[in-house]
Amino acid sequence: MRRYLWVVLLAVAVALPALAEERLVRSHLPQGGQSAVRASIQSLGATLAKLYGAEATTSKVYVGGEFCIACHQEYASWRNTKHNQALKKPMPEFSMVTGKGMVNDYDGNGIDDFAQGLDFNTINSVFDPYKPNAPKLSLENGTYFITIGDFKMPVTFIQGGTGDWKQRWGVRIPVTDTATGLSADIYMAPIQYNEKTKSYVLYNARNWYDSNNQPIWKAGMTSSQIAQHKGSYSKNCIGCRTTGIRELK
Numbered sequence: 001m002r003r004y005l006w007v008v009l010l011a012v013a014v015a016l017p018a019l020a021e022e023r024l025v026r027s028h029l030p031q032g033g034q035s036a037v038r039a040s041i042q043s044l045g046a047t048l049a050k051l052y053g054a055e056a057t058t059s060k061v062y063v064g065g066e067f068c069i070a071c072h073q074e075y076a077s078w079r080n081t082k083h084n085q086a087l088k089k090p091m092p093e094f095s096m097v098t099g100k101g102m103v104n105d106y107d108g109n110g111i112d113d114f115a116q117g118l119d120f121n122t123i124n125s126v127f128d129p130y131k132p133n134a135p136k137l138s139l140e141n142g143t144y145f146i147t148i149g150d151f152k153m154p155v156t157f158i159q160g161g162t163g164d165w166k167q168r169w170g171v172r173i174p175v176t177d178t179a180t181g182l183s184a185d186i187y188m189a190p191i192q193y194n195e196k197t198k199s200y201v202l203y204n205a206r207n208w209y210d211s212n213n214q215p216i217w218k219a220g221m222t223s224s225q226i227a228q229h230k231g232s233y234s235k236n237c238i239g240c241r242t243t244g245i246r247e248l249k
Contacts, residue, residue, distance in 0.1 A: 082162045090144045090155050090169075102144070103161040104137075104193040106200060113193075114139045114155075126202050129213050135191055146171055146189050148208060149215035156186050160195075167193045168203060173229070177222045184223065185232045204230075 048063065065084065069076050078084055085099040094101025095112045102112035109116070120127040120134035127134035136147040144155035146169060153171035161167040169189045172182035192203040207230045210216050217226060 082165075085162050086159065088158050090158050092139060092142055098163045099161065101161070102158065102167070103163075103195060104167055104200075106193075106198060108198065113137050114144045120200075125200055127200075130205070130209055133209075133213075133215050135189070144169075146191065148190075148217075150219040151215065151217055153189070154182070155189075159188075163195060165195055167195065173217060173221075173226055174219060175221055175223050175226065177224075183226060185229075187229055187232055 051067075052063065065078060069078070080099065082099075088100065091101060092115070095115060096103060096105065096110065102114055104113045105111065106113055106118070114137045116137075117139075118137045120136065121131050125134070133149045138145045138147065146153050146155060151174060153173055155169045156172055157170045159168040159170065169191065170186040171189050172180075172186060174181060175183050178184065187207075188203065190203050190205040190208045192201050193199075194201060208216060217229070
């Protein structure tokens with residue numbers, strides 16, 4: 001139990017200013033243990049500074065689980081937990097790998113539906129009411145896209161896909177007033193793939209289509225024009241669901 005407590009304390013301490021580190025450790029350890037822990041913190045601080053710069057030891061820096069596992073291999077199985085696999089970067093090399101990549105494969109041919117170029121306008125699905133503006137999935141030069149009407153949106157992250165749940169996708173919307181040409185906020189696409197039934201269902205489609213089933217968001221919009229979009233993951237979800245987030249400027 002004591003060893004586990006030391007691991008937790010050290011993991012927390014590296015994200016706090018130097019003075020707070022020592023106070024935190026000193027308040028939780030028995031007499032005689034401070035010098036060893038102080039030496040460990042100094043060693044860890046030197047490693048952090050080498051990898052992340054001097055500010056890593058004087059400000060709050062998120063280093064991630066892999067940094068901790070490097071020394072604590074007894075916790076390496078964390079990599080395969082659903083907690084770690086809930087959100088991930090979309091990478092083609094992990095296509096159809098449970099917990100790591102795209103697993104949506106409605107026709108069971110072993111190819112994820114982005115790589116296959118699934119166009120909901122050409123099949124019968126829950127998106128029939130939105131034709132000819134139903135979503136289209138694509139993979140181009142290593143980037144995944146979801147197109148709705150004249151909006152072609154890059155997929156920023158994958159949610160789920162852990163084997164027995166569901167998979168959703170966060171996208172950025174094209175805008176005219178940012179350096180990247182994309183929204184700062186990430187929005188949840190109106191598509192959900194249920195892994196058990198290997199089928200698609202709607203996910204808050206009214207955030208994307210109006211009462212006439214036409215796309216709400218159109219090319220040429222500014223960030224302020226899409227500010228009323230109710231599907232912002234950045235505003236509604238990210239604070240509780242994501243660790244080590246950074247503010248976008």
